[in-house]
Each structure stands twice: as structure tokens, then as C-alpha cells.
């Protein structure tokens with residue numbers, strides 16, 4: 001099942017688990033940041049369905065495609081490598097990673113349904 005509640009829970013918990021693990025491995029302790037990032041991920045969990053609303057059974061097109069997932073993944077890779085120089089850049093980097101992670105979790109949840117995801121959709 002892949003509905004709005006599933007997307008919110010999966011995105012929030014997925015980003016929370018990843019950020020807690022990453023921060024603990026990096027610093028040996030966990031701050032408030034994973035909770036804030038999980039909240040942001042939960043808030044943006046339905047972004048693909050905002051871009052392509054589920055108005056009919058074949059609503060999944062480019063923004064729900066494997067190709068777009070690859071673009072999001074590449075963008076996240078570039079964000080991850082970004083060597084930030086001030087606090088604002090650090091916040092933007094973490095926010096972008098949380099939103100990207102939320103987007104990919106949404107697509108993963110959708111991919112487990114019988115309709116799956118298109119390679120690129122109808123361009």
C-alpha cells in the first residue's frame with residue numbers, strides 16, 4: 001500500500017534513521033538535527049504527488065520515473081560533496097539532502113505497487 005500516510009511515515013522515519021546513524025557514527029552522539037530533518041522530510045513526503053497528482057491510474061510520469069530518481073540521486077550526491085563555508089550553506093545542504101531523501105523514499109514506496117514506476121514517463 002502506498003498512500004499519503006505511508007509516504008509521510010516512511011519518509012520521516014527513513015530520514016530519521018539515516019541521519020541518526022550518520023550523526024552518531026560521525027560524532028559519537030546525536031543532536032536535535034535528525035528530528036528537524038525528519039520533520040522536513042515528512043512535510044515534503046508528498047512532493048511527487050503534488051507535481052503529478054493521482055487524478056487517474058496512469059498519473060506517474062516523468063516526476064515519478066526511474067530517470068528522475070537518478071537525477072535526484074545525482075543532485076543529492078553533489079549536495080553531499082558540497083564543502084559548505086557558513087551556517088546558512090550547512091542548513092541548505094542538510095535540507096536539500098532531507099528533501100531529496102524524502103523524494104526517493106516516496107518513489108521507492110510507489111515502486112512497490114502493481115503500477116510500479118515508468119523508466120521516463122511520457123515526455
Ligand SMILES: [Zn+2]
Pocket residue numbers: 048049064106110
Ligand atoms: Zn506518488
